[in-house]
Amino acid sequence: MLNHKAAVSLLAADGLAISCDLHGMAGNPSLVFTHGFGQTRLAWQASAATLAEHGFLCLCADARGHGASDWHPQGAYSIDQFINxxxxxxxxxxxxxxxxxxxxxxxVGLLAQARRPGLFRALVLVDITPRWETAGVERILAFMRAHPDGFASLDQAAASIAAYLPHRRETRSPQRLQSLLVQRDDGRYRWHWDPALLERIAENGERHQAALIEAARQIRIPVLLLSGSDSDVVSQATIDEFLDLVPQARHVVVPRATHMVAGDRNDLFTDAVLSFVRTLPQGRN
Known part of the structure; x- marks a missing residue:
């Protein structure tokens, strides 16, 4: 089966454009992919292409302030915007x-599903639980804060990523990095996300944990939690708490994967998603 790919732009309630890629054929069962903070829809493209070949329509979206989606002109981001x-x-x-x-x-998916219980028929949560390990999140944010003035060259950006992800055997080539960086008028390369997100969304993220825990309690649909064996963002304690909150959830550990599960072990990640969605009833739960 061929992987048909198309670009789509959706208009949010406040007028911002949300950029998406569609992989697969219309009419097939749908999978909606939402990336992590500071990533883009391209984090999913290998998995989406494979799953499209297996008969699914995969919609990969850039969150506002990321990738090809619009940035808020005043940098005024809120969790409610992402849910909407x-x-x-x-x-x-x-x-x-x-x-x-x-x-x-x-x-964001947990909060959206709790607010509108019919929104999705199942959830796949990738290395995240309502309560997380602060040290792991701080490590990620430290990397995101590390280069406020960007990079002088793509080679410099590639070296920075290689130092951040030393377990990756293959270093990203400067050419591959062009999709993650944008060259500004001063000639420097900056990440393809709005720096205002760090202040408005990432700082003091723990204040949302009570709402996330309550949202998890309300989930009644099938859930798959995928965690990386070497993740420093989730732990056995946070996983056990989540499984108590969502007793119908399944948990699969992806070996030799960090928090970046899909990037570290894309084959195993994609196989786990495929195995899970094939067990679901065809209609809405």
Missing amino acids: DLELVAGFAGPSAVLVGASFGGL
Whole structure:
């Protein structure tokens, strides 16, 4: 089966454009992919292409302030905006979609599903739980804060990523990095996300944990939690708490994977998603 790919732009309630890629054929069961904080829809492209070949329609969205989606002109971001955007994307994907959400994208999915219980028919949460390990999140944020003035060259950016991800055997080539960075008028390369997100969304993220825990309690649909064996963002304690909150959830550990599960072990990640969605009833739960 061929992987048909198309670009789609959706207009959010406040006028911002949300950029998406569609992989697969219309009419197939839908999977909605939401990336982690500071990532883009391209984090999913290998998995989406494979799953499209297996008969799924995969919608990969750039969150506002990320990738090709619009940045808020005043940098005024809120969690409610991300929830509203996800509802918009889910509506475009059609009824009975399954959410695959990594890290921040998974947390937004939990909140959206609790607010609208019919939004998705199942959730796949990728290395995230309502309570997380602060040290692991701080490590990620420290990397995101490390280069406020960007990079002088793509080679410099590649070296920075290689130092951040020393377990990756293959270093990203400067050419591959062009999709993650944007060259500004001063000639320097900066990440493809709005720096205002760090102050408005990432800082003091623990203040949302009570709402996330309550949202998890309200989830009644099938859930798959995928965690990396070497993750420093989730732990056995946070996983056990989540499984107590969502007793119908399944948990699969992806070996030799960090928090970046899909990037570290894309084959195992994709196989786990495929195995899970194939067990779901065809209609809405």
